[in-house]
Amino acid sequence: MNLVERVLKTIRNYEMLKPNDTVLIAVSGGQDSMFLLQAMNYLKTKLKLKKLVVCNLDHGIRGKESAEDSLFVKTRAEDLNLGFIHKKIDLSKKRSKGSSMEEAARKERYEFFNEAALSAGANVAATGHTLDDQAETILMRIIKGASLKGIVGISPVREERGIRIIRPLFELEKGEIEKYLDERGLEYRIDSTNKEPLYFRNVVRKEILPFLEKYNPRLKRVLCSLAEHLREDFEFIRESKEALRHKPREADGVLEIKLKDLITQPKALQKEVLRDALDKIGGEVKRLNFRHWKEAEQLIARKRKGSSLDLPGDIRITRTAASILFQKRLCP
Known part of the structure; x- marks a missing residue:
């Protein structure tokens, strides 16, 4: 051939x-x-x-x-x-x-x-x-x-x-x-x-x-x-993410994900939902490292309401009693 x-x-x-x-x-x-x-x-x-x-x-x-x-x-x-x-x-x-x-x-x-x-x-x-x-x-x-x-x-x-x-x-x-x-x-x-x-x-x-x-x-x-084998795994995660019934909501420059919709998902799926939210709000996803992801996981799973985390692209994510909020941080 x-x-x-x-x-x-x-x-x-x-x-x-x-x-x-x-x-x-x-x-x-x-x-x-x-x-x-x-x-x-x-x-x-x-x-x-x-x-x-x-x-x-x-x-x-x-x-x-x-x-x-x-x-x-x-x-x-x-x-x-x-x-x-x-x-x-x-x-x-x-x-x-x-x-x-x-x-x-x-x-x-x-x-x-x-x-x-x-x-x-x-x-x-x-x-x-x-x-x-x-x-x-x-x-x-x-x-x-x-x-x-x-x-x-x-x-x-x-x-x-x-x-x-x-x-x-x-x-x-x-x-x-x-x-x-x-x-x-x-x-x-x-x-x-x-x-x-x-x-x-x-x-x-x-x-x-x-x-x-x-x-x-x-x-x-x-x-x-x-890469070909991993792509099959990634496609499964992506399709599972697309199948989620509850999507993030955005209003007045703040994107909201309900904790009850996120915390019950496998970590691999949580990460893709977070990645999409960060990208949508203007975050620099390519600059995220392993430490950022671990801190985000901890914020979702264990931190108190009012806790926040700053991420590349001047994005701040904040945990409320029922949601995770994503918004651009006001720089001085």
Whole structure:
């Protein structure tokens, strides 16, 4: 089975696409996205897709090099008679306080995908995430500390603002893709920042993973299998949370969860309810650590009414006699 056939198998196994879908393909010009573009164009008829549109975002951090990448992608899209949507930003001005450059880039990419999908009339956006990207993401989150939701890593299919985000290369390794392109003389661009040790992902990719692979050459696949098993557990928790009859209520900037509705639930489910509440009220969920969760558990289970806990994002949660209240803390 060649690589394109394996992409088709992944698409079908995860039910990524349906007949008459209009698909936005995110293409940077690198190996993975150029292979994704070729594979999707080849499979368009077999999958009975309505239309393919290429989108490209220039983050504005590599100057002339990134501009040349965008021109390369535009030319390739034109060669294939596909629509092309492009945007250039200055990522350094978009980065918020406390966020990494990678987090800022990811946020801007998905904002752009939504804009481009709306412009193209697309209901699906395909990205070039590979098995390597998944393994790196999982390892990074384990090193930095993550909950179950974090360790499941990149989802092969998810919904965001009405757009289905799919990862058709999810089960392929970068080395396989590089070999496929090189053997066929297919061009791609190389991002010089991928070699810089300034970014944590590059350190994981170039140093940490290769070191660990000395002890298990199949480590990347092992990490991805772990995430797949954990995703099944997480989906069970998520579906159980959605099935809860009593939802948090919000009024005048205060979100309320009744203690009787929360305290009877398993801790894993309590945590997801709390996470959603914090996210809804404007908390910085990604900054929550193990200590925060334990303190929140104690507040729910044992603290007296009037007790409170401050969490990242200037959120204060307060225990009353019958409820847990979430609200933005007034800073002096």
